[in-house]
Amino acid sequence: xxxxxxSRRSFLVNSASGxxxxxxxxxxxxxxxxxxxxxxxxxxxxxxxxxxxxxEQAVEVEAMAAQIIPTDETPGAREARVxxxxxxxxxxxxxxxxxxxxxxxxxxxxxxxxxxxxxxxxSELTFDQQIALLTDIERTPFFNLVxxxxxxxxxxxxxxxxNHGKVGWALIGYDxxxxxxxxxxxxxxxxxxxxxxxxxxxxxx
Amino acid sequence: xxxxxxxxxxxxVDFVVIGSGAAGGIMAxxxxxxxxxVVVLEQGGWGKYGHEQDYTKDELLNNNPAIDDMLMTDxxxxxxxxxxxxTQEAGPGVHSYGCVVGGGTVTYGGSSWRHLPWxxxxxxxxxxxxxxxxxxxxxxxxxxxxxxVQAEWEMGISGQRVDTPxxxxxxxxxxxxxxxxKSSGALLKVGAAKLGLTVVPGPLAxxxxxxxxxxxxVNCGMCSDFGCHVRARxxxxxxxxxxxxxxxxxxxxxxxxxxxxxxxxxxRVTGAMYFDxxxxxxxxxxxxxxxxxxxxxxxxLLLLSKSRLFPEGLANxxxxxxxxxxLGNGASASGLFEHELNDYKGVVSGAAxxxxxxxxxxxxxxxxxxxxxxxxxxxxxxxxxxxSPDQPRWGAGYKRALREEAQHRMNIQCFTTQLPxxxxxxxLDPVVKDAWGLPAMRITSTSHPDDIRNMEFFRQKSLEVLxxxxxxxxxxxxxxxxxxxxxNRGTCRMGNDPRTSVVDRYHRAHDVPNLFIVDGSNLVxxxxxxxxxxxxxLAFRAAEHLVRAARAGEV
Numbered sequence: 001x002x003x004x005x006x007s008r009r010s011f012l013v014n015s016a017s018g019x020x021x022x023x024x025x026x027x028x029x030x031x032x033x034x035x036x037x038x039x040x041x042x043x044x045x046x047x048x049x050x051x052x053x054x055x056e057q058a059v060e061v062e063a064m065a066a067q068i069i070p071t072d073e074t075p076g077a078r079e080a081r082v083x084x085x086x087x088x089x090x091x092x093x094x095x096x097x098x099x100x101x102x103x104x105x106x107x108x109x110x111x112x113x114x115x116x117x118x119x120x121x122x123s124e125l126t127f128d129q130q131i132a133l134l135t136d137i138e139r140t141p142f143f144n145l146v147x148x149x150x151x152x153x154x155x156x157x158x159x160x161x162x163n164h165g166k167v168g169w170a171l172i173g174y175d176x177x178x179x180x181x182x183x184x185x186x187x188x189x190x191x192x193x194x195x196x197x198x199x200x201x202x203x204x205x
Numbered sequence: 206x207x208x209x210x211x212x213x214x215x216x217x218v219d220f221v222v223i224g225s226g227a228a229g230g231i232m233a234x235x236x237x238x239x240x241x242x243v244v245v246l247e248q249g250g251w252g253k254y255g256h257e258q259d260y261t262k263d264e265l266l267n268n269n270p271a272i273d274d275m276l277m278t279d280x281x282x283x284x285x286x287x288x289x290x291x292t293q294e295a296g297p298g299v300h301s302y303g304c305v306v307g308g309g310t311v312t313y314g315g316s317s318w319r320h321l322p323w324x325x326x327x328x329x330x331x332x333x334x335x336x337x338x339x340x341x342x343x344x345x346x347x348x349x350x351x352x353x354v355q356a357e358w359e360m361g362i363s364g365q366r367v368d369t370p371x372x373x374x375x376x377x378x379x380x381x382x383x384x385x386x387k388s389s390g391a392l393l394k395v396g397a398a399k400l401g402l403t404v405v406p407g408p409l410a411x412x413x414x415x416x417x418x419x420x421x422x423v424n425c426g427m428c429s430d431f432g433c434h435v436r437a438r439x440x441x442x443x444x445x446x447x448x449x450x451x452x453x454x455x456x457x458x459x460x461x462x463x464x465x466x467x468x469x470x471x472x473r474v475t476g477a478m479y480f481d482x483x484x485x486x487x488x489x490x491x492x493x494x495x496x497x498x499x500x501x502x503x504x505x506l507l508l509l510s511k512s513r514l515f516p517e518g519l520a521n522x523x524x525x526x527x528x529x530x531x532l533g534n535g536a537s538a539s540g541l542f543e544h545e546l547n548d549y550k551g552v553v554s555g556a557a558x559x560x561x562x563x564x565x566x567x568x569x570x571x572x573x574x575x576x577x578x579x580x581x582x583x584x585x586x587x588x589x590x591x592x593s594p595d596q597p598r599w600g601a602g603y604k605r606a607l608r609e610e611a612q613h614r615m616n617i618q619c620f621t622t623q624l625p626x627x628x629x630x631x632x633l634d635p636v637v638k639d640a641w642g643l644p645a646m647r648i649t650s651t652s653h654p655d656d657i658r659n660m661e662f663f664r665q666k667s668l669e670v671l672x673x674x675x676x677x678x679x680x681x682x683x684x685x686x687x688x689x690x691x692x693n694r695g696t697c698r699m700g701n702d703p704r705t706s707v708v709d710r711y712h713r714a715h716d717v718p719n720l721f722i723v724d725g726s727n728l729v730x731x732x733x734x735x736x737x738x739x740x741x742x743l744a745f746r747a748a749e750h751l752v753r754a755a756r757a758g759e760v
Binding site for chain 1: 262263264265266269385386387388389390391392395423424425426427542544545546547548549550551584585587588589598599600601603604607608611612
């Protein structure tokens, strides 16, 4: 999937034009950095600089995301590049959540050491150990924040950095063409007699 | 297209219309085409007025718009508070409504049900209910019927005239045929047929054929809460407002936050004071004012407009302004089915069970409503909260459940009655202020016990219909007494008696000869919680009388 850098940039300028001048001036470099990063990430498989996360933080968050939507016979959060979505979100519309991530990751490391004294990082735990730890913390605000961001990134338009190759939409059978003709599904494709008894008033088509 | 007329604020125009939504747009068009000069003051921005193809279909952007792209009120700049009764201190409210040129019609689902004839005199026919403000309307269905036709044909409503006592009789067919039946609608029919119930196509402000220069719905699925990029949704912004502008006598002034409607010593309003987009205070002079700001903002603005003559708020000498608020009550249930519905395609809802519209004394309580089928889920919403209860929230089980359930779910959403109670109201919060320093809106509301019993009834019926339709799993959350939404009604009720109502049968404020209030606030009873078509019909009727009165020098 190709994203045109020029239209992307003009989108950014257009969509931000309603914000106060001061806000946009203060944030413009960060937003551009994030956008450029997303563009680069979409174009290539190469490692790209993160706008918010350190590379180490990104590994931890991506490990969490990959448990929230795991990879099985179909792509999961990792293949959808949800980490790119979250990184970009944290320097744009979710700026207010930066501190939650910084603190949450510190706590995650502490929780990891406490439950598995031989480990130092969540990402280094075995698959089953990771699930055990996340199950312990699945009601915490931090876990729910990462869950919300992971799912949002997985199902948002790919222009926001996640849902790479529309793998999220493929999982739920969502066709993004935005033009659809009936019949839409199984039941409206059945002949009317099969879904309507004679005499029902106002039967449609 | 000609350039829009621009008036100087100091120039006295014939009418200031406050609000550009379902009623305001119609008032602006009817008054300007009749030859009067009109300035429309709208809180919100332009949206994509005139270039609707630019409305985003990006769910994330639509949920997180930049200020210029906002289509609904901004909860940060326009906070509101809520409490269940007058003894409580109000906490943060969740009330929101359309805030853009075109108002709520830019993003609404488009349901366009008429009130039924007997809904105008239920107090006489069903009886008043102790402790409520149930009252007959000062007008009849027969008086309003021609304006329903006018609204359906001028706005562009799709639907199908049906012959059943549960739907209002129509003297003329809809201008365009109904939307295609979706799988949720087909299943609703299966369930209804087994239970002996009646399904009818829902009338929608979404055109299914090219009509009046606009194109037909393409079933994109990014519908309610989104702007329509093919101009198929018959919003004020693509129907009446462009006609008003084209007259050369109407200026739409967005980002105009009205905070006062001043009166002179003769008790006549003189125009409107507002903050412009830069926060400057501006006074637009006008010979008359039409207030169409919706059932919650209209009473708030009247209560903000205190003066020597009206110390308790404009047009509020009897203290009725803001009272008898009706919010959006309802109930819902969901079910899973064996095969794919793909119900994200198409409009939100195109079919309804209507047998329970009337009150049935056998049920033991007042109330009724419509049961609409829908399966509307955009992908992010689907991922975050569409799964059936007890499914995992993350991990392999969550992913498996998504795969299995995503396209197999439908909902039945019921729209139900709310009785008008004097204690349910809009007023001014004594503490919380909006971004302009004005007292925030405070909502006080607890539904009548009959409303709650009615919601329970509809919740149970929805489960029964889903089961009868063959659902493999059904569920329904507990019913919620509404805390605010679109559809707010009743706060400036219409009536013949100046002691108990705010406007007369022609929408003129009893207290103020040149102030006209035209929107959901006028509704005496709430109908079955689908108010927009009735608001539009009232607006066409009000405009006709207002034009006649203005021409006769009686305003």
